[in-house]
Amino acid sequence: MKITLLLLYLGAFYNALWHKNGRLLVASLVGFIVITILSIYIEPFMLIFGFTFADLLGRAKSKWHIGCGILAIAIMFLTVMYLATDSFLQKESQVLVPIMMFQLVLPILIYFVEKSKNLQAELADVNMQLVQQEERQRIARDLHDTIGHTLTMIKIRTELTTKLIDRDPSRVKQELDDILATTRTALKQVRELVSDMNFISLQTELVHCKQLLQSANITTSLHNQCPQIVLSSVEETMLALCVREATTNILKHSQAKKCHIIIQYHTGQYTLIMKDDGIGLQQKGFGNGIHSMKERMHILQGYATINSHTPTGTSVTLTLPIQDGKEPTS
Structure with a gap:
């Protein structure tokens, strides 16, 4: 019998450990039932093992599941104190009541701690996005300062070459070579500056x-x-x-x-x-x-x-x- 209850407890703990949905609630309820039986027939202070499932309940996704778990904790303690001690005024009950209160509050505390962690993670994600945005703004400024300057040079030299066609044809080839070199420089600058800029849907x-x-x-x-x-x-x-x-x-x-x-x-x-x-x-x-x-x-x-x-x-x-x-x- 004890071995069966131990296996049920371990199985419930394993399922509660790896799930945050309805399976967590079911596993916790099974664990509370096992703890209740062991506390009645062996030792009332085995109720302390309820902290295991109280902690895991605080990580549940549903507030309704947390509420049901807290209710199960209260029923577990009241049942054990009534059946195992025969009176709420005996010494065991006076010690178990503070333990019960802490187990009832623990899922709520864990829930708010987890919620705070999630919000911090979301804010960290937003901050990362802002850093990326600032980097894109820097790249945009570089595009304006470098590519804009290079394109202006190409425009000026092209206008000069147009005028030289009639006045000094011998210089046209040299100017065209310079324009081609400047164009290659502009292309290289574009590749370097926009290589890290990705499309955002x-x-x-x-x-x-x-x-x-x-x-x-x-x-x-x-x-x-x-x-x-x-x-x-x-x-x-x-x-x-x-x-x-x-x-x-x-x-x-x-x-x-x-x-x-x-x-x-x-x-x-x-x-x-x-x-x-x-x-x-x-x-x-x-x-x-x-x-x-x-x-x-x-x-x-x-x-x-x-x-x-x-x-x-x-x-x-x-x-x-x-x-x-x-x-x-x-």
Whole structure:
């Protein structure tokens, strides 16, 4: 009999250790039953083994499972104290009550500790994305400073060569050779600067941002009213980075409970709106992230609008002009 109960206990512990769904709850209930039997027939203080499953219950994904487990712990202790000691006033019961209270609280403590760890992991992920975003901004500046300068040189030397065709044909070949060398330099610079820049899917970024917001207990809805519009790689990447920046601002500053993301099309304008019900930006002002969004949309000949005149939330509107041939068909 004891060997059978021991095997049941070990089997329940093994299943509870590797699962966080309903199997964890079932395994914990089996473990509590085994502990109850052993405590009644062998030693009431074997209830201390309940800490094993109380700790694992705190890692359950469902609050309902945690609540059921806590109820099972209370029933286990009350049953043992009643049947094994015959009275709640005896010495054993006075010692077991504090143990019971700690086991009842332990799953809740573990739950909040795990939740805090998950939020820290999510924030670390967001911070990593911001670092990557800053690196992309650096690369964009390098593109402007280096490639822009090189292309300007090519333009000037090409104009000079055009004039030399009639005045000094002997110098034309030398100038063309110089232009070719400069062009090769520009190509090399482009390869070096954009080798680390990857395409970012807008749809993937929206799904990821929705998951981040929901993990922070911000209810998020996403309504794409024009999924048939096909954007260029540059447009998708820029919009995705703006969405990422807006999501970071919501997580860090808004204290919001809800966020609505709407994508729509009207009269040649592709619009993405992110609106939260937080505290607004009256106390925070416009930071570098918002300026970055405005700069990115300006590059696309669009614009970013941030509306935070009231303390009832912030609305970020990203507007992009749609080229001919990209409009949604009716």
